[in-house]
Amino acid sequence: MSHDAKSLEAPPSAAAKSALQAHARELGFDTVRVTQPDAIGGAGDRLLAFLADGRHGTMDWLETHADRRRDPRHLWPDVRSIVMLGMSYAPENDPMDALADTANGVVSTYAKRSDYHDVMKGKLKEIAGRLERDTGLPVKVFVDTAPLMEKPLAAAAGIGWQGKHTNLVSRQHGSWLFLGAILSAADLDPDAPERDHCGNCSRCLDACPTKAFPAPYQLDARRCIAYLTIEHKGHIPDEFRAPIGNRIFGCDDCLAVCPWNKFAQASHETRLEIRAELDNPPLADLLALDDAAFRTRFRGTPVKRTGRDRVVRNCLIAAGNAKDAALLPSVTPLLDDPSPIVRAMAVWAFRRLATDGERRAAEAARGPAEPDADVRREWESELV
Structure with missing residues (x-):
């Protein structure tokens, strides 16, 4: 050459x-x-x-x-x-x-x-x-x-x-x-940098x-x-x-x-x-997930890394914000969830979706018996 x-x-x-x-x-x-x-x-x-x-x-x-x-x-x-x-x-x-x-x-x-x-x-x-x-x-x-x-x-x-x-x-x-x-x-x-175009x-x-x-x-x-x-x-x-x-x-x-x-x-x-x-x-579908079902549903996605408890916590906040009583049957079982972060937000959502009578009955029955201090505070806090 x-x-x-x-x-x-x-x-x-x-x-x-x-x-x-x-x-x-x-x-x-x-x-x-x-x-x-x-x-x-x-x-x-x-x-x-x-x-x-x-x-x-x-x-x-x-x-x-x-x-x-x-x-x-x-x-x-x-x-x-x-x-x-x-x-x-x-x-x-x-x-x-x-x-x-x-x-x-x-x-x-x-x-x-x-x-x-x-x-x-x-x-x-x-x-x-x-x-x-x-x-x-x-x-x-x-x-x-x-x-x-x-x-x-x-x-x-x-x-x-x-x-x-x-x-x-x-x-x-x-x-x-x-x-x-x-x-x-x-x-x-x-290569040359890009300038700010905001x-x-x-x-x-x-x-x-x-x-x-x-x-x-x-x-x-x-x-x-x-x-x-x-x-x-x-x-x-x-x-x-x-x-x-x-x-x-x-x-x-x-x-x-x-x-x-x-x-x-x-x-x-x-x-x-x-x-x-x-x-x-649908929130109702997600609120029904246990850990095994959560892992199956979200396998291979970024959601799986966050874990069932935190995602269900987030779904409970969304349910409480929806203010739709049709979600109450999906929320209520989670008042007994093993995870405190789930139970706490279940309380928060339940109190926004339930009737006054349902809320007072649940507060009297569950609040004093709740072992976790943060969850008890959710039962005792003022409803906003």
């Missing part, structure tokens, strides 16, 4: 990046871009401020690995490039419409389908394997399973920007992207039912319905129960109102199709 011909060849890193991007799109990823491990700027300092204010609630794992999360090189010292990949899960319909049918539970759009970790991990490993072969250098693959700040990295790579709701927003895919990361020891050409819009902040945003670009997870219904393991504070409405797993409000969603095309990944058992399921 002549010297002139060699000069026309793409550098190995450029060729590897081009092949990687083509391969990723073949496997169903909607966007793939590259950044460097030192590109997230002040995101690490913002994380420390978030933790110092206690806004992470009971998510202790955020604090435990804060130093590693602030800098990908603390996670893997050999990293030279980070490939960020996005897969759309944009819904066909407006998720907010489901809130009107209070006899049904509303599951967050991301969780209405097979677990995205399972869908993406194998594809990422295949892409990473090819990148490793093309560059001769090692790689590591992550899908929301390591102390890595995926959203700031995706913004640095130019996939989108972190909106005022702190989630990633894309001009092509709105607020509906699953993110995965491939860390490589190879030097790949980085402007004066505050729809996401205004839509939050529990006022979980102290200021634009700041989240207090302790007030977030997604945190309360998924991550929070204890009793949900009374002030948040009515605003939860019939949201039984997560909350899409701040995502769904984003104006950039108008450019998003519905997800085309067949393994991310919405599952019927997760699409606005």
Whole structure:
């Protein structure tokens, strides 16, 4: 080969990046871009401020690995490039419409389908394997399973920007992207970051039912319905129960109102199709689930990881908010549930659905005999 011909060849890193991007799109990823491990700027300092204010609630794992999360090189010292990949899960319909049918539970759009970790991990490993072969250098693959700040990295790579709701927003895919990361020891050409396009819009902040945003670009997870219904393991504070409405797993409000969603095309990944058992399921059906039935119904979905007791707790809050006496026969048996967090919310829902006579009789018979102090307080509290 002549010297002139060699000069026309793409550098190995450029060729590897081009092949990687083509391969990723073949496997169903909607966007793939590259950044460097030192590109997230002040995101690490913002994380420390978030933790110092206690806004992470009971998510202790955020604090435990804060130093590693602030800098990908603390996670893997050999990293030279980070490939960020996005897969759309944009819904066909407006998720907010489901809130009107209070006899049904509303599951967050991301969780209405097979677990995205399972869908993406194998594809990422295949892409990473090819990148490793093309560059001769090692790689590591992550899908929301390591102390890595995926959203700031995706913004640095130019996939989108972190909106005022702190989630990633894309001009092509709105607020509906699953993110995965491939860390490589190879030097790949980085892409330009995306600038913030939120402007004066505050729809996401205004839509939050529990006022979980102290200021634009700041989240207090302790007030977030997604945190309360998924991550929070204890009793949900009374002030948040009515605003939860019939949201039984997560909350899409701040995502769904984003104006950039108008450019998003519905997800085309067949393994991310919405599952019927997760699409606005009747509360009465969910309240009847014991642990075995729960595991069977939600196998392979994000809902299963949260567990039967917390999900039924959430369904009881939705039943109480529905104020539909037809749900009372589904609620009443749960007054004797083995789990205190279930019994407590069964009391809360029962007292809102029962007649005055039924309520007084149950309070007299059950309240004094209840062994758990938190459940007793639910019997004794003023009815709001």
